[in-house]
Amino acid sequence: MDEFDKIMKKKYNEINVPDGIGKNIIEEARKRKLKKRNNVLKLVASLSIVLILTSVIYFTTTKKNSTKLEQESSIIANDNINQKDNVGNENVVLPVASRVVNLSNDSELQLYSEFKPDVISIVELDNILEYTNYSKIQNVYLLEPVTKLKVSVIKLIMGGVNNFSNIYIKGGIISEYDFEKSLNSVSKKETYGVKMSEEEKKNSYVEVVTKNSLMQAKPEVGKTYLVCLRKDDYNFEGYLSFGTYGFVEYDMETGMVKNVETGEWEEIDKSILDLDSLKSEENN
Amino acid sequence: MKEFVCKFKKGDVSAFSILVNGIKKRLYVIAKARLKVDADVEDAMQEALIKVYDEISTLKDDSKFEAWATKILINECNKIIKKKRNNCSYEDINAEYYLSEKEEENAVNSSLDFFSIISSLDIEDRTIIAMYYTDEYTTKEIGNILNLNENTVKSKIKRAKETMKKIYDKEEKSNG
Numbered sequence: 132m133d134e135f136d137k138i139m140k141k142k143y144n145e146i147n148v149p150d151g152i153g154k155n156i157i158e159e160a161r162k163r164k165l166k167k168r169n170n171v172l173k174l175v176a177s178l179s180i181v182l183i184l185t186s187v188i189y190f191t192t193t194k195k196n197s198t199k200l201e202q203e204s205s206i207i208a209n210d211n212i213n214q215k216d217n218v219g220n221e222n223v224v225l226p227v228a229s230r231v232v233n234l235s236n237d238s239e240l241q242l243y244s245e246f247k248p249d250v251i252s253i254v255e256l257d258n259i260l261e262y263t264n265y266s267k268i269q270n271v272y273l274l275e276p277v278t279k280l281k282v283s284v285i286k287l288i289m290g291g292v293n294n295f296s297n298i299y300i301k302g303g304i305i306s307e308y309d310f311e312k313s314l315n316s317v318s319k320k321e322t323y324g325v326k327m328s329e330e331e332k333k334n335s336y337v338e339v340v341t342k343n344s345l346m347q348a349k350p351e352v353g354k355t356y357l358v359c360l361r362k363d364d365y366n367f368e369g370y371l372s373f374g375t376y377g378f379v380e381y382d383m384e385t386g387m388v389k390n391v392e393t394g395e396w397e398e399i400d401k402s403i404l405d406l407d408s409l410k411s412e413e414n415n
Numbered sequence: 416m417k418e419f420v421c422k423f424k425k426g427d428v429s430a431f432s433i434l435v436n437g438i439k440k441r442l443y444v445i446a447k448a449r450l451k452v453d454a455d456v457e458d459a460m461q462e463a464l465i466k467v468y469d470e471i472s473t474l475k476d477d478s479k480f481e482a483w484a485t486k487i488l489i490n491e492c493n494k495i496i497k498k499k500r501n502n503c504s505y506e507d508i509n510a511e512y513y514l515s516e517k518e519e520e521n522a523v524n525s526s527l528d529f530f531s532i533i534s535s536l537d538i539e540d541r542t543i544i545a546m547y548y549t550d551e552y553t554t555k556e557i558g559n560i561l562n563l564n565e566n567t568v569k570s571k572i573k574r575a576k577e578t579m580k581k582i583y584d585k586e587e588k589s590n591g
Binding site: 135136138139140142143145146148149151152153156157159160163164247374375400401402403 | 468
């Protein structure tokens, strides 16, 4: 250290940080999370209303057509459709939620802490296949449901797998009956459950919002998304989104992603997801 | 530092305050060196620390907390610079002008402070010098954070020090 370094070091030590800096960060972060959650809930509520109206119109039309067919050919239509049989069918009828349960403060549902994904890819959403909270592998009903999506890989950025067509994202709409199966303690049933008959529970649906689902975009068929996936062999056989860039809308022309919170297009934050260094790590 | 990162990851919120106090001054000096304007520095610090709070679970190696937080801060500073460049208004130009006048005034009336000495350097050199004098970053770490080669960082430090020394000596002479 020369004489000038000593002078500069002394001047550095004389710097005082203004009082306000670094204060109330936790409160501000919590406020923002709350605001974000409220915005998402408002959006979910609006979407639910739209979905309910769409479903009413859809079912009314279907019923009219079905009645007409019955009259013409005297065939008795069986309207007892089991939704689980429709997986993989392009014309899947998705349930509509009549209430939203927010589990984003539930300590059991921790955010994934792994930094490195197994696969990063640009995909186009072809279809929303199903919502489920049932893990076939573990034979249990989970508190946090998932949404199964059918996608087409447009560009594989990282990871050796480019032939996946189904992925899972966190959150979804499930029947009150399935949801209650995941509420394995009395206190949880009292907090999140509803009082209904078994039959009503099978026909009423609940949208489950979690920390993870709040971080990702709403799936819309035809749109392009950046997905960061990890292989999930624990609950579901397949690839599951995780982290800030787990499932976000992506613009192919600009390479920008849509901020889930603000709705604005922005560049990928390299401090969270540095595609270049991940690619070079993979090559090494 | 690593211990508190670990505690905070496990949900101990009080560990976050300790972490912030530990890195606050270094981050402030880097932000101030990069942005100059106090209001922008406060904004960048606030946004960066909130991001640190929100994204801590994505940090894989706890020992790299400081470098990670610094990267986040520099990204926030860059966002502010980009936003200003896009919305450059008369007031902004005036503010910059006022700042340089104020700096000149400081230089004449009192001995130069840290930021006045580095103010004549370009934005990248100012950031490197600010990081260098915190004594917390090696030239290799500075290079990693700013995506520069270690040798480039070393030569930039050398050149920047020569420039700053000239300014400092000149000022010392004029003050007698």
